[in-house]
Amino acid sequence: MAASARMFAVFTVLTAVVIVITAWQFSTIQAINQRLKVWYQYVTDRRDALKLRLNEPPVKPCLLNQTLFNQTTCPKYTQVVVLNRDHLYHQGDVLTVRVVARYEEGRPKTYGGDFFRARLISSDRSPQASSTGHVTDHCNGTYTVQFPLYWAGNVSIKIQLVHPSEAVKVLQRVREVPNKRAFSCSFVDVKTKATNTTQCFSSVNTSLPPKQQCDFSKPEVNGTWICEKPDKLPCSAISKCRWDPGKSRAKVLGLVSGEEEKLLQKSYLEEELEVDTKEPIHVLEAEPPTLPHLPACTWDKSAALGHWSGKIWMSSVCNVRVFAKKAIQQCLANKTVYMQGDSTLRQWSQRLQKIVPLNYNKSTMDSTALRGGDNTQWNISVRYQFHHFPVQGGAWITFSDFRYVVDGLDATRGGPNTVIVLSLWAHFTAEPLELIRTRLYAIRAAIHRLKRRAPGTRVFVRTGTTREHKGGRLEFYLTGSDWLAYQITEVIREMFRADSDVVVLDTWDMSVCQPGKDNVHPDLTMVDSQLNMLLSHICPD
Numbered sequence: 001m002a003a004s005a006r007m008f009a010v011f012t013v014l015t016a017v018v019i020v021i022t023a024w025q026f027s028t029i030q031a032i033n034q035r036l037k038v039w040y041q042y043v044t045d046r047r048d049a050l051k052l053r054l055n056e057p058p059v060k061p062c063l064l065n066q067t068l069f070n071q072t073t074c075p076k077y078t079q080v081v082v083l084n085r086d087h088l089y090h091q092g093d094v095l096t097v098r099v100v101a102r103y104e105e106g107r108p109k110t111y112g113g114d115f116f117r118a119r120l121i122s123s124d125r126s127p128q129a130s131s132t133g134h135v136t137d138h139c140n141g142t143y144t145v146q147f148p149l150y151w152a153g154n155v156s157i158k159i160q161l162v163h164p165s166e167a168v169k170v171l172q173r174v175r176e177v178p179n180k181r182a183f184s185c186s187f188v189d190v191k192t193k194a195t196n197t198t199q200c201f202s203s204v205n206t207s208l209p210p211k212q213q214c215d216f217s218k219p220e221v222n223g224t225w226i227c228e229k230p231d232k233l234p235c236s237a238i239s240k241c242r243w244d245p246g247k248s249r250a251k252v253l254g255l256v257s258g259e260e261e262k263l264l265q266k267s268y269l270e271e272e273l274e275v276d277t278k279e280p281i282h283v284l285e286a287e288p289p290t291l292p293h294l295p296a297c298t299w300d301k302s303a304a305l306g307h308w309s310g311k312i313w314m315s316s317v318c319n320v321r322v323f324a325k326k327a328i329q330q331c332l333a334n335k336t337v338y339m340q341g342d343s344t345l346r347q348w349s350q351r352l353q354k355i356v357p358l359n360y361n362k363s364t365m366d367s368t369a370l371r372g373g374d375n376t377q378w379n380i381s382v383r384y385q386f387h388h389f390p391v392q393g394g395a396w397i398t399f400s401d402f403r404y405v406v407d408g409l410d411a412t413r414g415g416p417n418t419v420i421v422l423s424l425w426a427h428f429t430a431e432p433l434e435l436i437r438t439r440l441y442a443i444r445a446a447i448h449r450l451k452r453r454a455p456g457t458r459v460f461v462r463t464g465t466t467r468e469h470k471g472g473r474l475e476f477y478l479t480g481s482d483w484l485a486y487q488i489t490e491v492i493r494e495m496f497r498a499d500s501d502v503v504v505l506d507t508w509d510m511s512v513c514q515p516g517k518d519n520v521h522p523d524l525t526m527v528d529s530q531l532n533m534l535l536s537h538i539c540p541d
Contacts, residue, residue, distance in 0.1 A: 062112030062139030063169050069259055070104070073114050073164035075271035077102040080159055082277055091152045091286035095120070097133070099143040099159065099273070109141030113165030115483045117466075119513045120147045123154035123280040130513040131307035133159070150307040150316065154280035159273045163483055167263035174255050174478050175487075176432045178203035181479070182247035183390065185399060187230045187237040196230035200241060202390040202431060214238065216399075221406040221446075222438040225389050240396040241389065249475045252430075256478065264477045270469075294319040296540030303533045304506035313510050313529035320529075320536045325355055328531075329378045331539035332356070334417050336381040339372075340405050341423030344465065344520060346371050347527050348421070348534075349384035358382055367401065392427050405439075409446035414454025419538060421505075425464035425488045426520055430479035436488055440495045444502075451501045460503045460534060461496055463489040465511035467520035480520075503537055505530070 079100040089095060099116065101109040118133030133145040145159065163171065174180070183200040201208075203224055214235035216225040229235060262268070297303050297318035306315040312322060323331065332352075339349050349371045352358060358373030358380065365373070372382030388404045391397060405422060412418065422443065428436040447459050464485040470476040489508050496502045507530055516523040 062137050063165055063172070064111055064113075067166050067169045067260075069166065069263075071107075071109060072103055072166045072263060072268060073101045073109060073161065074103050075161045075267065075273055077104075077106040078161065078273055080157070080273050080275045082157065082275065082281070085277060085281075088284065089149060089281060090284045091149055093149050093283075095147040095149055095155075095157075095281065097145040097147070097157060097159070097275075099135075099145060101141045101143070101165075109165075111141060111165065112137040112139040112143070113168050114143070114161060115163040115165075115168055115486075116143065116145070117160040117162050117482075117512055118145045118147070119158045120149075120155050121158060121513075122151065123156045127151060127153075127309050128515065129153075129307055129309050130515065132509040132512045133157075148305075148307075148316065149283050150314070151309065152283050152285040154282055156280050157275050159275065161268070161271050161273060163481065164263065164268050167268060168483055170256060170260045170263055171478065171481055171483055174252070175430070175484060177255055178432055179205060180248070180251050180255065181390065181392065181430055182244040182251060183241060184244060185227050185241040186239050186396070187233040187235075188239040189233055189237055194233065195239075196233050198228035198230055200225065200227040203435065218404060220442070221404040222442040223388055223404050223406075224435075238399050241391075241399050242396045243390075243392045243394060245394055248479075252475050252478050256474075261474060264474055265472070269472065269477075297533075297536040298540060299500060299503055299537075302504065302506055303536060304509055306510070308510070308513060308515055311515060311525045311529075313532065315533075318536070319540070320532050321539075323532055323535050327539075328352070328355055328535065329375070329380070331535050332380045332419075333378045334380075335419055335538075336417065337372075337383070337419045337421065338408070338412060339382070339384045339421045339423075340408050341387050341421075341462075342426045343386075344426055344522075345421065345423035345462070346384055346386075347521060348531055349382050351524070351527050351531060352382050356380055356382075387424050387427070390427055390431065392430070404442075406442050406446040409443070409450050412450060412454075412457075414450050414457035416456030418454070418457045419460070420450075420457065421460045421462065421534065423462045425485060425492070426467070426480075428488060429464075429481070429484040433487060433491065437491050437495070440491065444495060444499070447501055458503070458538060459501060460505050460537070461492060462505040462530075463492050463508050465507050465520075465522065465526075466514075466518045468518050505533055505537075507533070 079102065081098045083096045083098055101114055103109055116135050118135055120131045120133060122129040129151045131148065131150055133147045136144040138144065147157070179201045183202065184197050185200045186195055186197045188195050205226060208228065212229050214227045214229045216227070216238070217223060227238070294315070295318055297320060303315040303318050303320045305317050306313060313320060339345050353372055356375050358375050360369050360373040368383040368385045371384045374381050385408065386402060388402045405424070412420065424436065424439065450457055466482050467480065467485065486508065493504060493506070496504050510529065511522065511526065514522065514526055516525055
């Protein structure tokens, strides 16, 4: 019995030793992989958050019902605190910052709604890198900003108060005023050349009696365009239309008070906040130093999250390839690419026209090929067309040249070698949000019809980007502020929520931290990286 007891005791001790060693080995393995897990958890969380945004309506700003001018967020007093400043950061970690909004004399605010722009930039000469911080509004005057640490080296935090919540409140109110831009159309008698020009409206005008209207609206596409009826010409005589910048400016500026104007001027406007540390934060290389290969960009993989490394956009979720000329030709071989939207999408077709290259033959091709064309060697065709009114262009535009996106989708045959890219945002920032939302509803339905009759058709919808603000002129903020554009981006995410028929090309984050200057028509660095994102979904391998 004694011998058995001793053997049992020895066995117990040995078992305990094995358990301890195993536990130590397991904990060591856990420690080695912990940063990698944190990295991928962050990426997964951000990806899931993006899907959540696509599944849920946009979160309404944490705004009060009234504008408290004496509590306007003051950049001078607003506090930016780096949490865990002394932590030893590695590539793959997440740097967290708290922003405490304060108003005059440093008093803390009790409500949210401020619109920030957060960036992380490399403090070293190489690599010249930048990324976007993701802001969470806690609706109590405090905000959390998370920066994924994509690269090793010294990094600096840049947080800009684009608009205080009080200015956002003004933008929100002014946006919902219909018909605040002035449009007009000319009516021409073909025989007599008699001309009459009248005012036109992008929304229903209840003050204009039906008998005095030329209603060009198309309910089946949720498109509205109404003009005052000319005295002696029929509605069918409509010829050209234009946006009147002078009259539009007067109408828009008349919607705000002098006190509200101050909210959209310095020192509240686009002010950089002072961070609690002036020294850059040092980021060590990841442990282990190499990350697993990213998956291909597919229908359920958004390439929106990532960072700039030099002039290349590096997605953190899927493999965005860098396409040289030959790779572009191979990717688009035997394909037809239809692009319809605004001039920010026209940049894409013009870029392809030069790179592929594409030939435009005015004797055999219509105007949709003007910024595109054909390449007979690779059997590539690119066609571009502007979306329908409201179009904010000062030049006269032939009305019959425009058609709604829905009509274009319904007329498309589609198929595995057909690619469709849509972009509607820049000309809708001045309109009530419901106008673009209803237009997108009709577009989504048309996409579903197209996919049912031609399942292999690939459809992409891109979001908006940041832009320049014309030297701080008030009317540009009231009709084209980045806050207005971001709300449309949120609507696009919502509208095509996890829609298996559509890939949302989310270009917002990459524009926030872009290497070049903000511009509605960005430089080639942005255009090429946006095209790389598109092509990586078309040709993931």
